[in-house]
Amino acid sequence: MTDAHEKILDAFLEEALTDARPGRSAGDIVRYINQHLESALQDAADAAPLAPIADAAIESPGPTQQQPVKRPPVEYEHAAAPSRDWVSIVSIAIVLLVATALTIWLLLPANDNGGPGDNPNIVKQLPPAAPEKNDTQPAPVTPQPDDNLAQNTDEVIPDNRPRKQAPSDTQIARRDDIPEDQTRLVLPAAWVRNVSVADDPLPPGDMAGQINNQLADAWQSGNDQPAEMLELRNWANRLGSRAMGRAPAADELEEINSILVQAKSPELIREDLVEHFFNKPEFRAEFDRYWGQMLAWELMGISPSMQATDSDMLQVRDHLRQRIADNDAVDAMAYELISAVGSTASDHEEFNPAASYMVGLLKRFGTRELASSHVASAYLGQETQCAQCHNTYGDDQLADGATQQEFYEFHAFFSQLRFEPLETAGDNRYYVVNRNYLPLAEQQRSEAPLKYTGSDGQEYEAWPAVGEFELGKNGFVAKVDRRTELANMIAGSPQFREAVVDFVWGCMLNVPLSGIDGHADPKMLELRSELATQFAANDFDLQWLVQTIAFTDAFAVGVGTEEQLAANNPFLGDAPRFNVFYHRLENRRSAIGSLAIVANAYRSGEVEEVLSAGLLARVEGQTAMQPQTILPFVPSNDNQWATSPRISRQLDQIANSSMSRTQKIEHLVLAALGRPARDDEIEQANLILDNSENERTALQDVWWCLLNSVEYKLPLGVR
C-alpha cells in the first residue's frame, strides 16, 4: 500500500518549492457554481412530470385496515425561476434552502431533539462519522435523537406511542400503533468502507497474468489440455456478448476489424479490443444496462427464464444500472440495498429506488424468512434456506452446514424491517422503514429476541448474528439498527467480495469458480480468493473485474472437443478447471441448418407452425426463443437485443434500402456472424424471401435463423 504520508509530503514539497497555489479564486468558484445552478434550474423548469407508476402486486404484510401514509409534498429548490445574475441565483438558492428546511421542520414533529436538524435529507449530508469499527463484536451506538425511540431504564428516550401489544417478528407494526407524527425515517449510518487490503492494486492485465499462471499450473497438475484459443474475431464476439451484453452489430464491425488486422500480438489486440469496447459510449451504455440487470437478477433471486417485469425489480435494475454508470463501488451498492429505507414511489419526497429492493425480495420469495435467507445466499454465498425447517445438529440432519438457530439468527437482522403502504395516485407502493422491535413486555424491552419453533417442537430464541458477528439483544433502532449493521458487515466481508467475483465469473464463463452444486477445485477457490482480494484493492470496481476476467486464458479458450469436455464437465459433477469454455449441449444448429428449416417451412406453408414451435418467432417484442431450453446461459437480453427497437429499425432500413436482395442477406450474415455469407446460406435465405409475401418479415426470420446458429452461439458457450 502506498504510504499516505509520502503522498502528502510530495504534494506539500512541490508547493513549498514552487509556491503553487490554487489557480482559481473563491469568486471564480462562486461564478462556476452559479452557472451550474442556473442551468439546473432551467432544466428543472423544462422537465416533464414523472410518469405514473405501474400497479405493483404485493401481498400486504400489514393488517388490511391499515391507513395509508400520506406525506405532504415539499417544495423543491428548483421550483423557482432561473436568473442570470449570479447574486440573484445564490440568493434564490439560499431562500429555497431555508424554505425547504422550514417546510420540513414544520412537517416534522417537535420532539426532544427535533427540529430542522433531524431532517433525514439533511442528516444524509452530514460529514462522515469517525469510524470506530469493531470487527467481531457489536459496537455500542451513540444514542441519536429518534422519535421512534422509547425510554428504556438506562439510556433511551421515552415516547408516548400507545402500544396495544408488543409486535412480534411475524406481525408488521400496525399503523395505529405509530402516530402520524412519528413516522419519520431513521436513516442508515453514513457508510465508510471498512476493508483493509494489504495488496497493492494491480491493473486488469497484470492480475489476469497472475490468474493465467495459476490456471496453467492447475491444468498441468490435472493433466488438462486447454482447448485452442478462440480466433480473435470470435473472442471479440464473446467479449461483446459476455462483458458488454451484446455482440457487435454490422455497423460496428468495421472499427473492430481495423483493430483485428493490426500487426500486434493477440494479447495486445485483446487489450485494444477491451479498450475499444469500454471507451465506446454505445457499448459502455450496454455494459451498464447489462450488468445492472444481471446484478438485479442475482440479488433478487430472479432467473433470466422468469422474464420478470415486476416494477420493484425494474426499479432496482435501473438503480443499479445508474450506479454502475457512475462507476460506483459494488460494496457501496450492496450496503445501500440491504440498509435502504424510504419510499418506493418515485413521486414521493422520500423516494429511494434502493428501497424497492426489500419490497421486491418479499414479493419474489413470499415470506420474510425466505427473503432474508436469500440475502445470506446472494451476498455471502451461504445457503441457509434448508435450515429453516431442518436442523443440522437436530433430528433431521438434512441441512448442510447451517443450523436452525443460525437461520433464525440471520433472519433476526430483519426484525426491525417494516413495509408500510403508501397511497400515491392509486399505486400500490410502500414505505420501507426500520421500527423498534419490541417483542417482550415493557419491563424486558432491553432484549428483543426472535422466537421460533424448532424442528423438535420446542420454542427457541434467536438474536441477530452471523458467524462471529453478533449484534446483541437490543431491538431499539436508535440503539442498534440491525439491518444497517448487517449491511456494513456484509460489504466489508471477504465472503461478499468472493461472492461477487464468483457471480461475475459465472456470468462471463457459464460456470462460477466455486463450481456447480459445491463441486469446486481447491485451486480455483484459491484463485477466487486472490481475485476477490484484488477486487477489493481496486475499490470494488466492476469494470476492473470484468476486464480482468476477460483477459484470462479461461475466457479465451474455445469450447474444446467433446473428449475434453467429457474429461472435465462441471454440469456432470466435475470440479471446473476452465481449460475449455463450458457449454451445455443443445441441438446443433448451423446457420444453414436454421435457414433450411425456415425455408422448408415457407415452402410447405407451415411457417406459422414452425415459428410457433419455439424455434423461431417473428412477432416483434415477444420472446422468440424459450430461454430455459435454448438459451440457458445466454443472457435473455440477447433476445431483447434481437427484438429491440434498434434492431427493428435496422431491419426496416435494410428492407427499405436500395441494396439488392443478396446484399441484404449478406449484410445480415455479416452482422450476426462477422463474416461474408456463403453461397449455400444465400441460397437458403433467398428461398425464405421467395416464399414470403413480406420481405421485411422474411428478413427478420433470416435474422432469427442466424441468431440461432451454432456459429453465433458457439463463442458464447451454447450449442
Place this chain on the structure above:
Amino acid sequence: MKSSPSANQPQISSSDIDPAELIERHQLGLWRYLRALGCDAAQADDFVQDTFLKILQKPFNYYDEDATAAYLRRIGHNLFISMQRRAGKVVAVEDVQKFEQVWSRLVSDSHGEDYLDALRTCLDQLSDRSRWALEMRFRDKMSRANIAVNLEITENGAKNLMQRAKTRLRECVERKVKTT
C-alpha cells in the same frame, strides 16, 4: 460504530452560511488534500469547484470547521476517484479511511498551513545537496537521470539521496506537528 455529530454540537443551517465565505475558508485545504491524493494543480482546481457545487446544491448542516473540512474532503475524494475511473484509468485507491486518518493527524489545522511551515523549516535543515536534489525533482520537474547527471552520481544514487532526504523531512515534520 455509529455516531452522530448532532449529539453534542449546535447546528447551523446552511442558510446562515455565506457560500463565498465557505469557499474562501476551505478552498485551500481541500485543494491541498486533492493534490496529496494525486491530482495535478489544474485537476485539483476542477475538483475543488465541483466539490463545492455538489454540497451547495443541497442543504447541509454546519457543525464546525473540522467537520465541514472532513466532509468536503470526502466529497472531493469521491469525485476524484469516480472521474478518474470514468476516464478509463485504473486508480490505485488508497484506503480512504487510512488516508483520512493520516491527513487528520498531520494536517491538524485542516488547511495545511502549519504543515507547510513545518516543512519549510525542515527543508532548511537539509544538506545543500539533498535540498538541491529535491528542488530539481519537485520544482524543476527533472527526470531522475538528469538529476543524477547534475549531482554526478548514478541514477540509483540520486534515488537513494532523495529518498533519504524525504525520510528526514517526514520525521522532522512529524516531530514538529506533534509538538504543535
